[in-house]
Amino acid sequence: xxxxxxxxxxxxxxxxxxxxxxxxxxxxxxxxxxxxxxxxxxxxxxxxxxxxxxxxxxxxxxxxxxxxxxxxxxxxxxxxxxxxxxxxxxxxxxxxxxxxxxxxxxxxxxxxxxxxxxxxxxxxxxxxxxxxxxxxxxxxxxxxxxxxxxxxxxxxxxxxxxxxxxxxxxxxxxxxxxxxxxxxxxxxxxxxxxxxxxxxxxxxxxxxxxxxxxxxxxxxxxxxxxxxxx
Numbered sequence: 001x002x003x004x005x006x007x008x009x010x011x012x013x014x015x016x017x018x019x020x021x022x023x024x025x026x027x028x029x030x031x032x033x034x035x036x037x038x039x040x041x042x043x044x045x046x047x048x049x050x051x052x053x054x055x056x057x058x059x060x061x062x063x064x065x066x067x068x069x070x071x072x073x074x075x076x077x078x079x080x081x082x083x084x085x086x087x088x089x090x091x092x093x094x095x096x097x098x099x100x101x102x103x104x105x106x107x108x109x110x111x112x113x114x115x116x117x118x119x120x121x122x123x124x125x126x127x128x129x130x131x132x133x134x135x136x137x138x139x140x141x142x143x144x145x146x147x148x149x150x151x152x153x154x155x156x157x158x159x160x161x162x163x164x165x166x167x168x169x170x171x172x173x174x175x176x177x178x179x180x181x182x183x184x185x186x187x188x189x190x191x192x193x194x195x196x197x198x199x200x201x202x203x204x205x206x207x208x209x210x211x212x213x214x215x216x217x218x219x220x221x222x223x224x225x226x227x228x229x230x
Contacts, residue, residue, distance in 0.1 A: 003120040004048045004098040004167070005040055006090035009033060009061070009106035010079025016212060021057050023106045025216065028223055032210055034064045035109035035223075041070045042113035045120035048072065050093055051106070052079040052086040087187060088174045094167060100124070101170060102162040103187050107210040110222055115204055116162060122201045123164040128191045131203035132157040160203040163187050169196060 009023050016022050023033040033051075040046050049072060053061050058076055065074050077093045079086040087103055094101060100123045104111065115131065122129055135156040141149035163186060173190040176182070184190055188198045206222050208215060 002047060003045045003100050003102055003116075003123065003164075004050070004094055005046045005102045005104060005116070005162075006050045006052065006077075006087060006094075007033075007036065007040075007104055007106045008079070008083050008086045008090070009051050009053045009057075010086045011083075011107075016210075016216075021054075021060075022210060024057070024060050025210075027109065027210075027216060028220055031060075031064055032109045033061065033106050034067065036104070036106050036111070037064065037068055037074070039109075039111055039113050040104070040116060041068060041072055043116035043120075044113070045117045046072065046102070048095060048098070049074045050077050050090050051075070052077045052090045054079050082183070083186075084174075084177065084184060088178070091167070091171050091174055098167050100164065101167045102164045104162040105209060108161055108207055109210060110204075110219055111160075111162070111207045112204060115207065119162045119164050119201055122199075123166075126164070126199050127169055127196055128163070128165040128188065129199045129201045130163045130186070130188045131160040131201050131207070133160065133203045133205055133207075134158075157200060159186065159188070160207050160209075161186075164201075165191065 012021060018025055024031050027035060040049055077090050080089055102119055135153055135158050138153060139151055139156055140147045173194050176194055177190055191198045210216060210219060
């Protein structure tokens, strides 16, 4: 076990119409966050987990942590107003020995332990990567309601998490973002902005992000098809 994992979990459930953090919503009798953590704990590669949340969720998060049968340390970290700010706080809280870090959205609760292990192995040979899958649909660029371009699908990939980075390089990228006021939607974009290479690790088709009530239903179906719960 050599890799450290940060899980942004400081969001809300507004887009789902929920009255609380969506990661606390139930999926087959467990909070969404618990599914995410159980997969990470089952990974052979991950040695330490940091969860970035808001203080009003701490007590519920700690209840989840107590349900997990693990000796791996799980640390609560103050989240930020944005995902980027939460990851920045997480990076400052990494143990001093950390040289490789994975960032994984708490709402991607279907990622498997094998994906985490594969990502860690890849990170031993890369400066930065994202898990991703090739786009299947034809994508249209639209202005208003008018199509203005149809990019070549062969060059399009759908980004997922985990995303992985050499820790010092990602810390420097985040510091640069604070200095210059950059706002991005994922950590790979910061790597790109400072000219560092970001490669692809093949993700999983089932590694969806829970955003809507329909996603919850799909996630329940996928989990019921699996023979092993972590």
